[in-house]
Amino acid sequence: MTKTVTDVVCPFCGTLCDDLEVVVSDDGKQLTEVYNACVIGTEKFLHSQAKDRVTRPRLRQEDGSWKEITYDEAAEYTAQMLANAKKPLMYGWSSTNCEAQSMGHEIAEMVGACVDNTAAVCHGTTLIAVQDIGIPSCTLGEIKNRADRILFWGCNPAHAHPRHMSRYSIYPRGFFTGKGQKSRKMIVVDPRVTDTAKLADVHLQVEQGRDYELLNAFRVALNNEWLPEVVAGIPAEKIREAADLCKSGRFGIIFFGMGVTQTLSKNHNIDEAIALTKHLNEFTKFSIMPMRGHYNVTGSGEVLAWQFGFPYSVDLTRGFARYNPGDTSTIDLLARGEADAFFTIASDPGAHFPISCVKQIAKLPSVCIDPHQTPTSGISKLHVPVAFAGVEVGGNAYRMDNVPIDMRKVVDPPAGMLTDEEFLTKVRDRVKQLKRAG
């Protein structure tokens, strides 16, 4: 016999779908099928069942081989590393629950670490823009119920957030959008003809790296002022049409992704996109929302903010919290060789950081807490596999629109495995002892 767990929350992307159904064996030890999830989400659940999964901490030996150690030994190593370092970096946090983040922050406070999440290479620029100009936004249900103008700018939800369009933005029939897709106009701004762009009513194939100009041209068009014949590769006429389309809607939204946050101009792009949104509110109702990637990167920013006052790149080394991206951000600290220990949890900098920074990590005492074997675990001195958050343990997570959803445990982790929070609690308790002794 099997049983089906309903209303399961998907711990993959920032869409944080919460309508999954997962079939598990009667003893709750095996997960057999996943319904309603996209292909990536399904894989995440099924991957927890992998037969070759690492289930015990492993310490890298002199000869490069791994030696299995106990969680207590791993906690000792981690605590010693953090307590002895002058400027440890504690990076990641985006694919675990808020409880683990909270526990990690307690450790960071005790050892005086720099705490950073994956926004550092993702929507950190968005946060900087928000600190400049604010952000008019809404929850995803508002889009579903009201929005008739949808812009995807520099993002490709068809691949990166596969259920976004069907659950919230394009297809659903909401309260004031009873005709679903037919009640909406979709504009995509992307230099590539992506699968998302193929679905659009209007595709503005912006010249690469010229988003700022185009955003600015939209604002000029809103005011019916003069425009050059072509801006950012788009004819003025087309820009005016698109701007009028936005203006004529009842409720519009701009979703944006890495295409604008991590290309030329970075936070300035977002600044202008938010200014455009604010401007559109003089004519109709408009919102803007970053397409957050990791399912709980938003949560990491929230927890950091209420505990320390800043959403990422928080430096606690001086005994109080500082925030100065470029100075206190992980990539920069690694690039300048300032860090003397590297702690990764629930993310994979080894796969995403510049190679010079990855090399720097490889030189340092390092711990990687991750249920998977990743490029980061590969270059770390200690790999601590843990239970899959959102599959083998619940806990709170924040969707891309900041809505908190409590995840569900659907199966037991392999016998004897700890969760992120449990392991961090051991580390915290040990650090406390070390600090008291010191």
Next chain:
Amino acid sequence: MAEYIIKNGHVFDPLQGIKGDKADVAIKDGKIVKDNEVSSKAKTIDAKGKTVMAGAVEIHAHIAGPKVNVGRIYRPEDKLFTYTPKKGNIRMAGGFSIPTTFKTGYEYAKMGYTTAMEAAMPPLFSRHVHEEIRDTPIIDEGAFPVFGNNWFVMEYLKNNEIENTAAYCAWLLRATKGYAIKLVNPGGTEAWAWGLNCLSVNDPVPYFDITPAEIIKGLIEANEYLGLPHSIHIHPNNLGNPGNFTTTLDTLKLAEGYKTKNKFGRDQVMHLTHTQFHSYGGENWGNFESKSKEIMDYVNKSKNITIDTGNVTLDETTTMTADGPFEHHLTELNHLKWANVDVELETAAGVVPYIYSPDIKVCAIQWAIGLELALMAKDASRCFITTDHPNAGPFTRYPRVIKWLMSAKAREAQIKAFKNSDKVIAATHIAGMDREISLYELAQMTRAGPAKSLGLSGMCGGLKPGMDADVVVYDFSPDKPVANPDQIEAAFSRAAHVFKSGVEVVTNGEVVNNGNKRTIWVNAKVKENPQVMRDIQEKFLKYYSVSQANYESLGHHIIPNPYAIEVDAMQ
């Protein structure tokens, strides 16, 4: 648990009518007891020449939840020069108008506050609110979910279905672990979803075809049908606009004829919050003036109403409210950064920084209005001191507000310091007022009054044996004349001793213990109502973006120490 006896202090306890008499207060097992009930091991606190009161009760502040955190995220500048490092078990803490959760708990405790209410919880975000409450040490907290723009409420009240409205309210309070029925710009915030607003109590809400007046009256009826501890708690329409006092009076008049029905000792049926923002005359910012007298004349004669002030503290702060259209209006006015969140089926919120400059006439008039309201109150137990933290100023400025209320000299000095003091005097009543709030009245305005209004007077806000041992000793002697009003501010900024549920949490103005905070919520039991349950199910299936099963705030990791107040509305 440790026993204490606080000896020879001047006790101010309106609940028992004690007006500064020398008396002892004894603490045992977290409760206040008669002084002969503690053993000889009880630790003696010498309060000779000092003021002793119950822990203060905050009735309205924005201290936890999504919009507070938006403020923290988007204002790194608010942290400058504010941080205190970690010390022992006391966490590092920083921020000024939007302090971190740790700082929030510590600062309240240092001033002698032991209970606080988060004033606006968007129901969909209740978990976020509770996570922040969990991380706010020491103080007991509750949160008011917002109902004034809720689709269920508007649909039921359009057909005047009070029983269904009440059943829904009870369900939502339980799902969100909320404390009371809060209304913010009723109808206007729903209109804001289309970029519109409701500026009077009679403006119809787009599509829903109901007026703010109908929503307010309906929720009063639902609230009294349930017999909740607190009354409806309302931020009325038309906040912040010149001439809005008529809207405020229209709102207050909606409570006429209603009587309360509850088992918690509460007398009012409506609590009007941050009244300062709603007591404006004039047609524009040029002839903007105080209408505090008109408002207080009405409040003074209406026994079924309580208010809080919303005092402007003349600081740079961060405004935040579920009044979405107002924040948009404000950003158009001051051109500072604007954050907005519209919340599906329920509410919205906006955040904009604001600088209340003593050099700006309007700000100075706002300052005067807030103080006038308290100084004109005939019954100090129905008018409470707030700053609508952080909207009119941070809660950490309470001692300064107390100074202004207790000292005409301090007010005079401030009026003189205004750049436009002549214009300010002409537009307000403040210059001619010589009333000085007494310590007894202060205890009414910050302890007994708000506790009674919240329906908590059996638990906190007083020093009667049997109540929670929330006790504060201020280094302030009622016997000696105050030479310098700043002494008042200093004494109320840092209490000499603060006890929370019998645990000494503050000694000599420093936090010494993280306490054992509780989350207070109201569990109202109603008759089974299949229609409402079906409606809820339908709305989740069709219109919410989360499933019903994932909506409720549950579990130790979210609310580690809940304290439910049971309400029986089964009959």
